Amino acid sequence: xxxxxxxxxxxxxxxxxxxxxxxxxxxxxxxxxxxxxxxxxxxxxxxxxxxxxxxxxxxxxxxxxxxxxxxxxxxxxxxxxxxxxxxxxxxxxxxxxxxxxxxx
Amino acid sequence: xxxxxxxxxxxxxxxxxxxxxxxxxxxxxxxxxxxxxxxxxxxxxxxxxxxxxxxxxxxxxxxxxxxxxxxxxxxxxxxxxxxxxxxxxxxxxxxxxxxxxxxxxxxxxxxxxxxxxxxxxxxxxxxxxxxxxxxxxxxxxxxxxxxxxxxxxxxxxxxxxxxxxxxxxxxxxxxxxxxxxxxxxxxxxxxxxxxxxxxxxxxxxxxxxxxxxxxxxxxxxxxxxxxxxxxxxxxxxxxxxxxxxxxxxxxxxxxxxxxxxxxxxxxxxxxxxxxxxxxxxxxxxxxxxxxxxxxxxxxxxxxxxxxxxxxxxxxxxxxxxxxxxxxxxxxxxxxxxxxxxxxxxxxxxxxxxxxxxxxxxxxxxxxxxxxxxxxxxxxxxxxxxxxxxxxxxxxxxxxxxxxxxxxxxxxxxxxxxxxxxxxxxxxxxxxxxxxxxxxxxxxxxxxxxxxxxxxxxxxxxxxxxxxxxxxxxxxxxxx
Numbered sequence: 340x341x342x343x344x345x346x347x348x349x350x351x352x353x354x355x356x357x358x359x360x361x362x363x364x365x366x367x368x369x370x371x372x373x374x375x376x377x378x379x380x381x382x383x384x385x386x387x388x389x390x391x392x393x394x395x396x397x398x399x400x401x402x403x404x405x406x407x408x409x410x411x412x413x414x415x416x417x418x419x420x421x422x423x424x425x426x427x428x429x430x431x432x433x434x435x436x437x438x439x440x441x442x443x
Numbered sequence: 444x445x446x447x448x449x450x451x452x453x454x455x456x457x458x459x460x461x462x463x464x465x466x467x468x469x470x471x472x473x474x475x476x477x478x479x480x481x482x483x484x485x486x487x488x489x490x491x492x493x494x495x496x497x498x499x500x501x502x503x504x505x506x507x508x509x510x511x512x513x514x515x516x517x518x519x520x521x522x523x524x525x526x527x528x529x530x531x532x533x534x535x536x537x538x539x540x541x542x543x544x545x546x547x548x549x550x551x552x553x554x555x556x557x558x559x560x561x562x563x564x565x566x567x568x569x570x571x572x573x574x575x576x577x578x579x580x581x582x583x584x585x586x587x588x589x590x591x592x593x594x595x596x597x598x599x600x601x602x603x604x605x606x607x608x609x610x611x612x613x614x615x616x617x618x619x620x621x622x623x624x625x626x627x628x629x630x631x632x633x634x635x636x637x638x639x640x641x642x643x644x645x646x647x648x649x650x651x652x653x654x655x656x657x658x659x660x661x662x663x664x665x666x667x668x669x670x671x672x673x674x675x676x677x678x679x680x681x682x683x684x685x686x687x688x689x690x691x692x693x694x695x696x697x698x699x700x701x702x703x704x705x706x707x708x709x710x711x712x713x714x715x716x717x718x719x720x721x722x723x724x725x726x727x728x729x730x731x732x733x734x735x736x737x738x739x740x741x742x743x744x745x746x747x748x749x750x751x752x753x754x755x756x757x758x759x760x761x762x763x764x765x766x767x768x769x770x771x772x773x774x775x776x777x778x779x780x781x782x783x784x785x786x787x788x789x790x791x792x793x794x795x796x797x798x799x800x801x802x803x804x805x806x807x808x809x810x811x812x813x814x815x816x817x818x819x820x821x822x823x824x825x826x827x828x829x830x831x832x833x834x835x836x837x838x839x840x841x842x843x844x845x846x847x848x849x850x851x852x853x854x855x856x857x858x859x860x861x862x863x864x865x866x867x868x869x870x871x872x873x874x875x876x877x878x879x880x881x882x883x884x885x886x887x888x889x890x891x892x893x894x895x896x897x898x899x900x901x902x903x904x905x906x907x908x909x910x911x912x913x914x915x916x917x918x919x920x921x922x
Contacts, residue, residue: 376620
């Protein structure tokens with residue numbers, strides 16, 4: 340977040356369809372919220388501030404306008420936390436496989 | 444300048460798609476409902492030999508077929524005496540982008556390049572995005588992937604975030620959207636703006652590309668076991684995996700091999716609901732796609748979907764999310780293969796199916812997918828917990844999609860639920876009947892429907908009669 344200068348790798352945000360303009364077949368909860376979009380690219384203007392309207396050039400060469408939503412946007416997904424419900428499966432299965440016949 | 448409003452763009456849909464796919468679908472229309480499916484596949488797609496060559500050029504296909512000796516031994520321990528088929532897995536994660544989707548993308552991108560398109564666009568939140576991006580990178584085309592990623596809180600499904608990262612790694616532009624079927628509207632906007640090729644999952648190229656999978660595995664089973672596979676389990680979502688694999692098996696001459704579809708049961712969760720979106724741990728291979736696409740395939744981003752699963756499914760079964768996570772652990776623990784959970788849907792069904800089959804029979808799981816951050820049981824279960832889903836060990840029968848994930852206590856608890864295919868065929872016929880201009884149907888349309896839903900002509904006639912549709916219409920619209 341913060342400010343960006345020309346050529347920085349940034350992310351812009353735009354509302355594609357406002358709440359109330361959604362497709363008729365969309366369920367009620369989705370009707371109440373806008374269809375939003377995020378696209379990344381290189382800032383084409385001299386400078387930009389978070390939340391302000393800017394233009395970017397994407398990797399396919401398209402120009403996209405939107406509110407500056409992030410500078411050097413990070414990937415935040417990860418491997419999660421170890422899950423107690425999964426931790427013992429490995430040993431259980433190996434024991435079961437080595438053991439005698441069993442009907443489950 | 445053209446009107447870019449929602450309705451205006453949707454009204455131009457047929458024109459936009461025609462330019463972006465380069466197929467005149469009208470030429471295949473027959474009657475009021477029917478179309479010449481085999482004619483379309485013959486004329487628009489490529490022969491299996493050509494496709495194998497195209498895929499070889501970009502390192503796609505020829506993936507190993509691995510025998511699951513330990514999982515087979517475990518299944519036999521849990522099965523009645525003499526039961527427990529040999530389980531084989533086609534390790535599709537070995538494809539360049541880590542899934543069987545590379546086969547579909549390889550043919551689409553080759554076709555796009557050959558026809559002079561500068562770039563390709565695909566609307567997909569799945570592995571297909573990375574497959575298109577990877578193939579486009581190899582053939583020097585620009586690539587845009589449009590994904591449905593976030594709910595209205597801006598929270599992204601980890602699996603889809605990972606797929607977006609992979610697309611960017613392959614040099615694609617990723618357009619990330621919140622929940623909603625209007626993704627298709629924005630997809631059309633982008634096709635019009637760029638003039639790129641629509642690398643739809645559902646063109647003849649997108650489907651025929653999977654034929655090599657069925658064809659290859661038939662050859663591999665014959666070489667390893669000296670016989671045809673008795674059954675092939677296919678994870679089913681949009682229908683392309685089932686359709687392409689079954690067509691490939693048929694082309695290889697496997698006459699008695701059963702094709703069994705498998706999906707994760709997500710009953711009760713609405714696919715376009717902002718609330719439900721992040722309450723599922725599987726973003727594909729589930730009933731939310733599997734049933735609608737089976738009972739009416741022509742809901743895709745092309746006028747005629749080349750994936751027609753009811754033509755090919757001998758059986759369709761479901762498993763639960765918790766069972767698939769369990770089998771994902773089992774595959775790593777007993778076979779030394781760490782693969783993504785969604786691709787293990789068919790493996791989970793196979794573990795139950797093998798126990799019904801005889802020891803000398805052969806059961807093939809026809810895919811695996813890569814795993815990584817976001818696409819891993821730990822990341823999915825951490826995410827599920829943060830969305831208020833209860834996670835427990837116990838009997839998978841206690842599973843409630845969107846509320847409770849049950850990790851089995853014991854492998855013997857892994858079971859399949861059969862989806863009633865007669866009911867699915869009936870739903871298909873209801874959807875078809877609703878499109879008839881009047882309460883009559885021509886013989887040609889009747890024959891199309893019978894073939895397309897995998898029912899006999901007499902049964903279809905009888906079902907339609909019960910819906911008030913009379914056979915022997917005026918022939919309106921018939922060629």
